[in-house]
Amino acid sequence: MDKKTSRRKFLQNSSLAAIGTFIGAPIVYGKNMPNGYIPVAVAEEIDPFQQFGLHPDMKVLNDRPWNIESAAHLLDDPITPADKFFIRNNGIMPEDIDVSQWTLTIDGESASQSKTYTLRDLKDKFRHHTYQLALECGGNGRSEFNPPAKGNQWSVGAIACAQWTGVRLKDILNDVGVKNDAVYVGFYGADKHLSGNPNKPAISRGVPMWKAMQDETIVAFQMNGKDIPLTHGHPLRLVVGGFPASASGKWLTRLSIRNKVHDGPKMEAPSYRVPCKPVAPGEKVADEDMCIIESMPVKSLITYPKTGAMLSKGKKLSIRGHAWAGENKVTEVQYSVDFGSTWKQCKLEAPVNRHSWQRFSADISLPATGYYEVWARAKDDQGRMQPMVLPGWNPKGYLNNACHRIAVKVK
């Protein structure tokens, strides 16, 4: 038995009093603590960088569940590799996955029948599609909100755009048969709730039918041409570009075609919802006045250079980055080096496919020595532009699409 296993065994076999001795404090109300709970103070430590193969600049926000964020300069690749892809887990990842035994069951009030596919069935029966899809956490940018919003304090790095291969969700749904009264598709995954309660899903969100039926909404088994990494939903996950990434259920085992808006955990207010009407910062919002987030807003990130660049006078500064706009397309990206007083156009590429991010770049001349900030703002095909200050405050701190800024010095 290695050290970690024996440590875990010890904790499982120990009485509350013994664990209390171990952490040097009594487990208060320990009798209410379900079996299987291990206080984090004594939980085994694993190195996520080694375990998940992460780039050393990734930042761990939370280790139970794992929430690990990328950084602007790490996201410079046109296609985000696994080592720079943010991790947002809601529960405990499944262990000992047997791919040959993995199944996906489709059921629900609005399914014509209940049907179960093996992973092989899915791969053999339906046509494969590959799309580059931007996945952004609904809470990306939360750390900036004031008054602060609770939850993982994401900075700018909860966005990634990998290449996903799988089968269209609509092909599966049509094979099963969808009744006319279908409203929503909800997902269930193999991850466990943090409490260890096997009957409580950690997260079970979903998407409206129109989104489920989009060509680019896929049930994926590959990321960047390889099996999906464990942290990103191995061996099967939903990938729903343009929506908050929480709609892209990982470790997918079941899809329910619902005749109402899906009601799984984290569909309910206030999770992944914003006030239906704008509110003042800090205002209390009733649950019934919170609306489900669908499309993510227009946003951009300067991925080169890394903030803090120093260059000598007379040298051109080349910047580049990505812009994305949820369900929409980015039509324009501008930059400013004078704190938003004047703006110039960036070169902007078309998306590889719908819901992919778009490359932008510019060559900048900085007039004199001194401290500069390069700001970038994108505009979508509806004419909506990123704000320079924080957008509307909301209780859970979602949808911060304020323009990205990097610091630059000319010497």
Place this chain on the structure above:
Amino acid sequence: MPDNKDKWLKQLLWIYRAILGIIAFMVTSFFLFIVIYAVDWPSDDASIAANTRAKEEAQAAPKQDEIVDGIHVATGLKAGEGLDVVIANCTACHSAKLITQNRADKKGWKNMIVWMQETQNLWNLGTNEEVIVNYLAKNYAPEKKGRRAPLTNIKWYELED
């Protein structure tokens, strides 16, 4: 008065026996009390072994309780009144990092506790709730940030090429 003397001796003997009986009862009760209430009485061999192991491991535990520069090493939480209660109750389910990265006043922390009780199976914290909320609101209070904070923590470097 031999009869009277006999009677007196008998009474003395009776009193002596009664006192002995009371003492025996008290001693037995005391041991019973110890057994029932004070000893974490192992129910089977497995838990005896677990307790023994727990004691051994607890002694060998690597600096779990150490506080360096005001920070509890094992969890990263700030040292302060209520720290042990916070560790025992909050880190059972989630990482201490969820605490250290968040900021709120008393009302805000209380709301988070209520949310966890309503949706995440958090138990009743009883009188510890006040201890926990006070610790959190004191050590992890909101900062005034305005609508957009200046860029900070910039690591300057020479841009090549």
